Amino acid sequence: MxxxxxxxxxxxxxxxxxxxxxxxxxxxxxxxxxxxxxxxxxxxxxxxxxxxxxxxxxxxxxARVLTRFGPMFQIERLGGRFVLAALAVPEERFDEVAAAVNALPEVAHNYRREHRLNMWFVLATETPDGIAAATARIEAATGLPVFAFPKLREFFVDMRLKA
Structure with missing residues (x-):
C-alpha cells in the first residue's frame, strides 16, 4: 500500500x-x-x-520507478470486485484517515490528490458484496462518506520503453 x-x-x-x-x-x-x-x-x-x-x-x-511488482488478477473472474473510491478528507485529519483506510486489507493502494476528493484508493474484495462492507467500515472508522466508482469498462494500458 x-x-x-x-x-x-x-x-x-x-x-x-x-x-x-x-x-x-x-x-x-x-x-x-x-x-x-x-x-x-x-x-x-x-x-x-x-x-x-x-x-x-x-x-x-x-527508486519508485516501479510502484509494485506482482501479478494483476482479473478479480471479477475469480468472483470478486474492484472499485475506485475517494474521500474528501479535512487536511488536519489526512494522516489519521490515511492510517485508518490503509489498515483495511481490502485497500489495494491509496493516493493523495489535489482535489476536493483528495484521497483516492482501490478496494478489492473476494465477493461483490464485500465492497459495501468495506465501504461501511471505512465510513464508520473515519466518519466520512466514501464515494465509490465501479468499473464500467476495462482498458488495457501497455507502456513500452525504447531500449
Whole structure:
C-alpha cells in the first residue's frame, strides 16, 4: 500500500534507466514464467544473471520507478470486485484517515490528490458484496462518506520503453 504523505506533492527528478532496465520493464509487463526458476529464465532471455535481474528490480522499486511488482488478477473472474473510491478528507485529519483506510486489507493502494476528493484508493474484495462492507467500515472508522466508482469498462494500458 502507498501511504499518502501530508507534505505537498513534489515531482521527483526523472529516473535514469539504462537499456537493460528498459528491456526488463518491457519484458515483465507481458507475462512472467510459471516455472521453478522464473527469474533465472527471464534473466537468460535478457542476457543477464538472475542476481542482477533481482537487484535491478529492487533498485527500480526502491527508486519508485516501479510502484509494485506482482501479478494483476482479473478479480471479477475469480468472483470478486474492484472499485475506485475517494474521500474528501479535512487536511488536519489526512494522516489519521490515511492510517485508518490503509489498515483495511481490502485497500489495494491509496493516493493523495489535489482535489476536493483528495484521497483516492482501490478496494478489492473476494465477493461483490464485500465492497459495501468495506465501504461501511471505512465510513464508520473515519466518519466520512466514501464515494465509490465501479468499473464500467476495462482498458488495457501497455507502456513500452525504447531500449
Amino acid at each position: 502507498n501511504a499518502p504523505s501530508s507534505a505537498p506533492s513534489r515531482r521527483p527528478p526523472p529516473a535514469v534507466l539504462d537499456e537493460l532496465d528498459r528491456r526488463i520493464i518491457n519484458a515483465l509487463q507481458g507475462g512472467f514464467p510459471i516455472s521453478d526458476e522464473p527469474y533465472r529464465e527471464v534473466a537468460a532471455q535478457l542476457g543477464t544473471t538472475e542476481a542482477d535481474l533481482i537487484a535491478r528490480l529492487q533498485r527500480l522499486l526502491d
